[in-house]
Amino acid sequence: MPYQNSLDFARQLDAQDPLRAFRSQFLIPKGPDGQPCTYVCGNSLGLQPTSARAAVEAEFAAWEEHGVEGHFRGTAWMHYHDTLTEATARLVGAKPVEVVVMNSLSVNLHLLLISFYRPTATRYKLLMEGGAFPSDQYAAASQAKLHGLNPDEAVVELVPRPGEHTLRTEDIEAKIQELGDSLALVMLGGVNYYTGQAFDMAAVTRAGHAVGATVGFDLAHAAGNLLLHLHDWDVDFACWCTYKYLNSGPGGTSGVFVHERFANRPDLPRLAGWWGHDPSDRFQMKKEFRPMPGAAGWQLSNAQVFPMAIHKASLAIFDEAGGMPALRQKSEQLTGYLEWLLRELNLPADELEIITPADPAQRGCQLSLLLRRRGRALFEHFAARGIMADWREPNVIRLSPVPLYNSFEDVWRIGQAVAEWGQLPV
Missing domain, CATH: 3.40.640.10 (Type I PLP-dependent aspartate aminotransferase-like (Major domain))
Known part of the structure; x- marks a missing residue:
């Protein structure tokens, strides 16, 4: 899929996503601005289904x-x-x-x-x-x-x-x-x-x-x-x-x-x-x-x-979502879009390196970013912008866009946040 780095393109992908309605079946934590955060910690703890409490x-x-x-x-x-x-x-x-x-x-x-x-x-x-x-x-x-x-x-x-x-x-x-x-x-x-x-x-x-x-x-x-x-x-x-x-x-x-x-x-x-x-x-x-x-x-x-x-x-x-075949198809697109956005930034490898395999067959929906410098600064930059990511010692941030509740707009916002961080003075 030919990707584009724009909010309009991300929203277009979301509009075409047959699984987009499932996002409403999950409770998303609020960010610092009181709006739903960009939650990419599903590899650590998945979000609460709205049906869980009644069950x-x-x-x-x-x-x-x-x-x-x-x-x-x-x-x-x-x-x-x-x-x-x-x-x-x-x-x-x-x-x-x-x-x-x-x-x-x-x-x-x-x-x-x-x-x-x-x-x-x-x-x-x-x-x-x-x-x-x-x-x-x-x-x-x-x-x-x-x-x-x-x-x-x-x-x-x-x-x-x-x-x-x-x-x-x-x-x-x-x-x-x-x-x-x-x-x-x-x-x-x-x-x-x-x-x-x-x-x-x-x-x-x-x-x-x-x-x-x-x-x-x-x-x-x-x-x-x-x-x-x-x-x-x-x-x-x-x-x-x-x-x-x-x-x-x-x-x-x-x-x-x-x-x-x-x-x-x-x-x-x-x-x-x-x-x-x-x-x-x-x-x-x-x-x-x-x-x-x-x-x-x-x-x-x-x-x-x-x-x-x-x-x-x-x-x-x-x-209801069609099982793992349908979810896996969207997952590969979400993670692929995130990878493309990050690579488009052309950040120095001695600062940010994706250590997860590029081959979709060798990964799920997680990308691990190895930060040799300013890793905690990026993690805190994410948090301040309502992006809930996962920090792993000593210097890795894990990002996991989950197909049931993450959107292409979520992924685009992560790319924007990394771009902003890359422009910050060292």
């Missing part, structure tokens, strides 16, 4: 009216997580038996690692990206220790080539092949939180399986952002949060994917909980654990109804 209030009303019988009346909390299954499967490219919504992200990651990181004396390496989100680093190290291993020896980190900011797929594949029979697990983020790089999950999964390793992904920055085909890619397991691109509230619930080949594997080691037990005799309170088929067998506890109510409201918006 939770409905469950408050059910609690008030029914008490404990709410588990069986009305929306029937007993089966509440089931109401999220179909939409979740569509979101991540899975079969319904392969997904469940439960717990929170780090909890789910640990539960899955208990089952899928099974090191032996000779096959014990865990491969992950260097600079992964700290929770993933902590999880990998603590799981290695749990098996009596030294994390410095068991956990192998991928780092970019000298002078580069992101990983090359061929280098990931080469490292997997190099580790070979010593590799037990490949665990990457679907999108690196810092650089915004989206990994080729299909290629990584093929490479891992070729050497006999298990492959899983933390999709915190990928779910609701990228087109995912977890079943077709043959991914073994994955998990994600719902409070970023899925707009389901701070500390919101989490999703899990376990490939259907493990659906009827009660022999898999796992940390068992009552809600993962076969529901046909769950209430007989038998001592022996018999897991439900599929991802649901990893459940520990009954549904977190209030956060799940918000998530259910948000998933309905995704379906």
